[in-house]
Amino acid sequence: MNEQDRLERLLDAGSAAAAPLDAARVLASARGRRSRRRGALAALAAGAAAVVVVLAVTTGGARPDDAAPVAPSPTSSTERPRPSLVPSPAPTTSPPADFLGPRYVLVNGSVCDGEIVCFQVLDQAAPSIDGMFCAVGPREVGPTPAPTPDVALADGTKVQVLGPDSDQLQGYVGDRFFVLHGIGAVGEAEYLEAAVVCAQAPPLEQVRSWTLVWTPDVPYPPRQQQADAALLQRLVAFAADPAVDAASVPLSPEVLAGSPQLVLPVRDVADRAGWPVPESGSVDRASVIELLARFAPTADPTRWTTSDGRAWRMQGTVAPDCPAASLATQPAAMAGFRAIGLVSAGHTSCLDAGALTVYVDEQERVAGVVQGVWEP
């Protein structure tokens, strides 16, 4: 028997030791899910609008109608529209005026079946970027909001857990919110599993609430809720206090040891002239936000477009597991500009919306942003 036969036999023999599932329980779960889905379809057919609560910040500020007209991008949903089964949420309140700035940022995203589900940047000052996000990935049915216990951070900041998914995200972004953290699609890339949405307002500590957006079809167990809440807690602490550096953020040792996202002390981000650009690797998301917000007051909005007129570029890489892949494959349009590696956690089983790379000129003005697309 050769080693390959032995390997095959070993795997087969071992599989007999795995615990089987309870068939009755699986069948009951499957029946229950189908019933819920039929109920959701019936509700939609009856014209029942999905009722969503958008956010729990404070009142005042601009309304969605104030937003600049959305210019279609080469990858936006306007080119390949999909029917939306769920109306975009109408916010019950708006951010206060001091939350509002000229620049709003989506960080993170995911790609489903080659389409961007939730894109990265929204910049009210740059029409070429504005609206460049959110083509809705394949989903079987519009979700129905379901009651889910809210999650509270340790400091009392309320975290709302809402549905549905990227349609709702699009509504959020139109109302000047941004995704801080996305989990992306799951399984066969049918949906956005969860994302954290919040109102962006430099400085970030003014954020009053955070919202988890998830698809009700997706099990969102307490374990994951707690993990997301814990992540939020860390990000809030990380972004809100310039005196807090990465090492003092309460992370587990294994995370500190293994994460390339913690190389940048936050206190340095607050120093406009002293932002340390790593030689390689990635920086944390909070720093991404700080970085992009930092350029807002001085950057010429036209500089956000690349030389071919597109603000963002999609770029395939050959390094599927390298978060800094874009750094190694600088597009010709960005030649001569300095690359700053950013991080994005968008991912699916088919394509990965990979590393973000911001290119800056000698005055540290943003010249363009490249999103690496991994094809594992």
Added chain:
Amino acid sequence: MGDDEGFAAFVAGQSRRLVAHARYLGVPADEAPDLVQDVLVRCYPRWRRIARADPYAYVARGVTNAAVDRVRRRARRPEVVVPAVPDRGVAAPDTASAAFDEALRLLAVLPQREREVVVLRYFADLTEAQTAEQLRIAVGTVKSTHASALARLRASGPVEIEGRTP
């Protein structure tokens, strides 16, 4: 046999192997059953159509997609894992099997991509072309990854079956 009976019979007969499939692909013991159940639940509405062809191959493909996605996502987002999640699972009883332990130990020495190729080739019995299609990589990549995996397994020691070295 009705749809429900057929579905339940499939779960009863094949879920053990599907859970092992997920475990071999790197899904933790406390998550593999949930992952497989989730895939099965998603297949249920289409079960009549699925059952007409090769239901095991169809479901196994879904398990592969879900497992690969989950493992890679976890690897890329270490910040999601928190140190004190109260309902983390404990060691599952399936690890009691010496063969299963040995298989998991052996696969653990492989990088994730090599692990996926080995599992699909030797456990799911896929061809190189099918493995490439499932993992969305080139056939040449499957071949080279496969060769690299075997070399790595050789270097890690002899393959044992049921606790014995053949």
